[in-house]
Amino acid sequence: MPRATVIGSGPNGLAAAVALARAGYAVEVLEAAPTIGGGVRSAELTLPGFVHDVCSAVHPAAYTSPFFRAFGTGRIDWIIPEAAYAHPLDDGRAGIAWHDLERTADGLGPDARAWRALLRPLSTHIDGVQDFTGGSLLRIPRNPVTAVRYGLRVLEQGTAMAAHTFRTAEASALVAGVVAHANTALPSLSGAAAGLLLMAQAHAGGWAYSRGGAQRIADALADDLRAHGGAIRTDARVTDLSAVDWGDPRRGDLLLLNTAPRLALTLRDVPERYAAAIRRYRYGHAAAKVDFALDGPVPWTNPGVALAPTVHVGGTREEVWTSENAVAHGRISPRPYVLVAQPSVLDDTRAPAGKQVLWAYVHVPANSDADPTELIVRQVERFAPGFRDRILASHAVPARERVHLNPAEIGGDIFGGAFTMRQAFVRPVLSPAPWRTPMPGVYLASAATPPGPGVNGMAGWHAARTALADAGQRVELADLFGS
Numbered sequence: 469m470p471r472a473t474v475i476g477s478g479p480n481g482l483a484a485a486v487a488l489a490r491a492g493y494a495v496e497v498l499e500a501a502p503t504i505g506g507g508v509r510s511a512e513l514t515l516p517g518f519v520h521d522v523c524s525a526v527h528p529a530a531y532t533s534p535f536f537r538a539f540g541t542g543r544i545d546w547i548i549p550e551a552a553y554a555h556p557l558d559d560g561r562a563g564i565a566w567h568d569l570e571r572t573a574d575g576l577g578p579d580a581r582a583w584r585a586l587l588r589p590l591s592t593h594i595d596g597v598q599d600f601t602g603g604s605l606l607r608i609p610r611n612p613v614t615a616v617r618y619g620l621r622v623l624e625q626g627t628a629m630a631a632h633t634f635r636t637a638e639a640s641a642l643v644a645g646v647v648a649h650a651n652t653a654l655p656s657l658s659g660a661a662a663g664l665l666l667m668a669q670a671h672a673g674g675w676a677y678s679r680g681g682a683q684r685i686a687d688a689l690a691d692d693l694r695a696h697g698g699a700i701r702t703d704a705r706v707t708d709l710s711a712v713d714w715g716d717p718r719r720g721d722l723l724l725l726n727t728a729p730r731l732a733l734t735l736r737d738v739p740e741r742y743a744a745a746i747r748r749y750r751y752g753h754a755a756a757k758v759d760f761a762l763d764g765p766v767p768w769t770n771p772g773v774a775l776a777p778t779v780h781v782g783g784t785r786e787e788v789w790t791s792e793n794a795v796a797h798g799r800i801s802p803r804p805y806v807l808v809a810q811p812s813v814l815d816d817t818r819a820p821a822g823k824q825v826l827w828a829y830v831h832v833p834a835n836s837d838a839d840p841t842e843l844i845v846r847q848v849e850r851f852a853p854g855f856r857d858r859i860l861a862s863h864a865v866p867a868r869e870r871v872h873l874n875p876a877e878i879g880g881d882i883f884g885g886a887f888t889m890r891q892a893f894v895r896p897v898l899s900p901a902p903w904r905t906p907m908p909g910v911y912l913a914s915a916a917t918p919p920g921p922g923v924n925g926m927a928g929w930h931a932a933r934t935a936l937a938d939a940g941q942r943v944e945l946a947d948l949f950g951s
Contacts, residue, residue, distance in 0.1 A: 469494045470720035470939075475706050476876070476914070478506025481726025482689035483535055483925030484913045485698055487932035490948040491941060493722065495698035498712075500705035503683075504690055506726070506874055507882075508923055510681030514761040514861040517820045521682040522873060523882070525809035525827045526778050528552075528669040529922035530685065531676035532594055534602065535929045538945035543688045545679040547777075547814050552670035554776035555641040556851035557783065562770035563638035569671040579639035586625075586633065586643075589617045590664060591671035601665055602919045602926050605893055606900045618664065626660030637784055643667070644788040645780025648805050650887050651753045651831045653796035654789040658889045662921075675778055677809075680817045685923065705875075709734045717909025722935050724913045726928065728876045728884070729896045732905055732912065739906050742897070749896040749916065752887060753795050754867035754880025756840040757829035761860040765824055766810060768852045777813055781806040781828075781847050795831045800838060804830040806847050823860070834879035836867040876914060884915030895920060903931040904938070911935050 472488040474481045477499040489495040503509055507523040514520065530536050531546055548567065556562045566572045569591055573580040590597050596614030609615040624630065625643065634640045647654060647663030669675065678684040690700060706712055709731060715721025725731055729746045732738065768774050782788040782805035791801040809827040812818040818825045828848070830840045841864050848855045865873065867880025876884050885891055895902060896916050903911050903918075913931035915921045929945070936943055 470722070471496070471715040472722040472724065473498065473712065473714035474724045474726060474913070475731070476506060476726030477504040477686065477690070477700060478726050478874070478876070478914070479508050479530070479685060479689070479923045479925050480913050480915065480928030480931075481506065481724070482686060482693065483928030484724050484726065484932040485693050486539070486689055486696070487929055487948055488722065488935070489693050489696035489698040491932075491936055491943060495693065497693070497698065497700040498704040498706055499700060499702045500875060502702055504700055504702060505683055505686035506876070508682040508685045510683035513759045513863040518761040518823065518825050519681050519818045520759040520825055520863070521809070521811070521827055524682055524923050525811060526675050526677045527682070527685070527923045528666055528673065528675040529924040532598060532669050532673035533924035533926060534598065534945060535925035538949040539689075539692070539925070540949070544684055546676040547679050548674040548676045549775070549777050549814060551772070551776040552675040553646070553778040553780060554773040555638070555645045555780045556768060556770055556773050557637055557641060558850075560769045561638060562773050563642040564772045564776065565642055565667070565670055567670065567674045572671070576636060576639045579634045579636045582634055583639060586621060587667055587671055589614070590621065590668035594668055594672035597665060597668055601661070602924075603930060604900050604902060604918050606898075621664055622657055622660045625664060626655055626657035628655060630655050630660070631785070640785040641780075641783070641788070644785035645782065645805075648780070648782070648788050648792050649807065651755070651795070651883065652792065652887060654792045658887050658892060661892065662887060677777060677811055679815050706731070707734070710736050720939055721909055723910045724931055724935065725911070726913045728878055728914070729912055729916045732907070732910065735907055735910065737907065742906050745897045750886045750888070750891065751834065751878045751881040752883060752885065754832050754834045754836060754870065755829040755882045756832045756836060756838060756867045756880070757827070757865050758841050758844050759863045760826040760828070761819070761862070762824040762826055762858045763860050764822060764858050765813065766826065766848070766852045766858065767854040773851070774813060777809060777811050779808040779810065781808055781851060792831065795833060798833045800830070800832050800836070800843070802843070804843055804847060806830055806844050808848065832867050832880070834867065834881060836880065839864050839866055876916075883921035887920060892920070901934050903927070903934045
């Protein structure tokens with residue numbers, strides 16, 4: 469039986485491991501941390517009984533992912549919020565993006581028609597959008613009409629035209645808050661590309677997250693891997709692949725890297741052209757995160773904001789753009805854009821009765837050692853007076869320390885590489901199959917390969933499928949998981 473060794477147990481590493489184990493390989497996963505999951509881990513970071521997500525918290529890409537749909541969404545207890553995300557403004561105003569597109573549009577008054585025009589063609593054809601964005605862009609999309617619609621909207625929202633799409637502050641802020649996820653100067657084409665996919669997913673599958681914590685996603689994948697003969701070894705940090713006994717590619721053995729691509733350069737006989745391309749691969753700005761244990765719900769001025777597990781805190785579109793552009797110039801805004809997740813508003817397993825957990829981060833320059841706690845508290849207080857008084861405990865992780873949580877987060881870059889338009893095509897190399905390396909039997913299976921960041925398992929699946937095809941075994945998801 470051929471062997472497959474996977475370095476890293478993030479969602480992409482586990483997706484690749486599951487696929488290969490089901491295809492008949494003897495799979496072993498090596499994980500540096502004491503617990504599995506990479507970007508989908510949960511832990512009691514503040515006080516006993518408060519379950520916090522260590523990295524990612526809400527997973528819209530997972531619920532609509534072709535890989536997870538084939539794997540079986542029923543294996544994870546998904547919560548699909550009625551209110552996908554919210555964006556509070558001053559004076560008690562707020563934009564609410566509901567799972568229901570029509571309800572969202574109706575709440576935006578004069579911008580109802582513009583909201584429908586922007587998102588209905590994408591959300592109703594989410595499979596076409598995901599096909600176009602879910603693999604290498606160096607190919608003809610299966611649904612070219614949807615790809616063109618998506619591209620035109622990216623051009624609109626990724627340029628100065630975005631300032632003229634909507635008339636209300638609520639609609640403009642709703643878009644800006646999602647586009648700002650990309651952690652890049654705004655407006656930008658890459659930010660719009662990422663944001664439009666997320667907004668379409670909100671009205672399609674919804675901004676789902678797993679009851680009990682992100683860890684449940686990793687646990688479900690690990691259970692399937694073990695059920696098919698695979699093994700996972702934790703506390704197994706790999707810094708030099710030349711010291712890893714992963715088998716012999718001449719016998720069909722495989723090595724898949726759910727890591728930063730630069731780890732591949734520790735192998736012997738790496739072609740210089742490939743090594744140079746990997747060295748040119750760029751990492752982006754960072755995130756600094758704080759987890760809070762709260763003595764009750766966040767006292768949002770607008771009660772509708774309390775219904776949304778995801779909240780974008782940052783004021784108007786102009787304020788969000790100013791905050792993100794400050795980071796792009798190496799500064800931290802005094803009134804930053806804050807990405808907030810309050811999972812316990814719908815998940816009572818996360819905190820003791822009557823209490824809540826809050827997950828929040830700000831964007832900062834790479835390798836920043838700034839503690840963002842006070843910045844986040846002040847900005848949330850702006851829209852939820854009394855928030856500070858609800859805090860029982862907090863746990864901060866500056867950007868410089870994120871690499872200790874996840875070695876793939878170079879400089880605190882949670883996306884595994886700068887999400888630019890260039891690196892949408894060159895991720896990490898320009899190739900129709902960037903998961904394949906020139907080293908026999910070695911493949912990349914991380915967010916540094918298409919489709920990029922997001923908990924969707926697709927980079928891992930693409931790497932596994934490419935490896936299987938190279939070995940003469942052409943399989944699709946339905947072949948492994950059933951139709």
